[in-house]
C-alpha cells in the first residue's frame with residue numbers, strides 16, 4: 001500500500017499541498033483529480049522523491065521509501081522524460097537496466113513492450129521521429145519496462161487518441177490485475193469514473209473527496225430527478241414537499257428529492273404544468289460530484305491559479 005500522510009509543500013507564498021492524505025491499495029486503479037494547480041504533480045513528484053515535502057510523509061508497504069524501493073516504482077512524469085535522439089528499443093532497455101534488470105532481460109522486456117504497442121518495426125527509430133501518440137506509448141513502456149511494484153502516472157491520457165486511450169486503459173487494468181497499485185492524474189472525469197476503483201479529488205492542495213468511485217458518485221445528497229417539461233408556469237415544482245431545484249439546464253430542470261418527497265406527486269405536478277418529454281432518476285456522475293465539491297469541471301482545464 002502507498003500512503004500519503006499530511007503532505008505539505010509551499011513554493012514561496014504558494015501553498016501547493018496543505019495536509020494531503022490518502023492511500024492507494026494493492027491492485028487498485030486510483031484516480032487523482034483536481035483543477036490545474038491543485039497540487040497533483042507536486043504530490044506525485046514527492047512520492048517519486050524528485051521533490052521534497054515540507055511536512056508529512058509517504059510510506060510504501062508500511063515503511064519510509066528508500067532508493068531500493070523507489071527503483072521498483074514506475075513513473076510517467078508530466079514533462080515527458082525521454083531522450084529524443086535515442087532509438088526506442090535502446091532507450092527502453094537502458095531504462096530497464098537503470099532499474100536493475102540484467103542486460104538480456106532488459107532487452108527482452110523492451111522488445112516485448114514495443115511489440116505490445118505495435119511499435120516493433122520502430123525499434124531502431126529515434127523517439128523524436130515518432131508521432132506524439134507513439135512517443136506517449138514509449139513513455140508508458142518506459143514506466144513499465146522494469147515490471148514495477150507501483151505505478152505513478154501524471155496525466156497519462158493527455159494527448160492520446162481514442163485507440164491510445166483504450167490501450168492505456170487496458171494496460172492499467174492489467175497492471176492492477178497483477179496487484180500493482182496504480183495512481184494516475186487526469187482531467188477526464190468520465191474516464192476516471194469508468195476505469196478507477198477509487199479516486200481522490202483535491203482542491204488547493206487539500207483533499208476534498210476520497211473513496212470508492214461508486215460511493216463518491218452516490219454521495220450522501222438527495223436523489224436527483226431530471227424533468228423535461230414544456231411548462232407554461234415557471235417553478236411548477238414549488239410547494240411540493242421535499243422538492244428543491246438542483247440546477248436548471250437548457251430548459252430542463254434537475255430537482256432534488258429529499259426523504260419526504262413523493263416522486264409520483266412530482267410527476268403529477270409536471271403533467272399538470274405541461275407536456276412531459278422526460279422524467280427520470282439521474283445517476284450522479286463523478287462530474288456531478290466534482291461540481292459539488294470543487295466547481296464546474298469544464299473550468300478545470302486551463303484554469304491555473
Ligand SMILES: Nc1ncnc2c1ncn2[C@@H]1O[C@H](COP(=O)(O)OP(=O)(O)O)[C@@H](O)[C@H]1O
Pocket residue numbers: 011014015016034035036037038039040041042043305
Ligand atoms: N517548482 C515550482 N515552483 C513554484 N511553484 C510551483 C512549482 N511547482 C508547482 N508550483 C505551484 O504549486 C501549485 C501546484 O502545482 P501542481 O502540483 O503542478 O498542480 P497540478 O499538477 O494539480 O496542476 C501551483 O500553484 C503551482 O504553480
Ligand SMILES: [Mg+2]
Pocket residue numbers: 040041042078154
Ligand atoms: Mg500537473
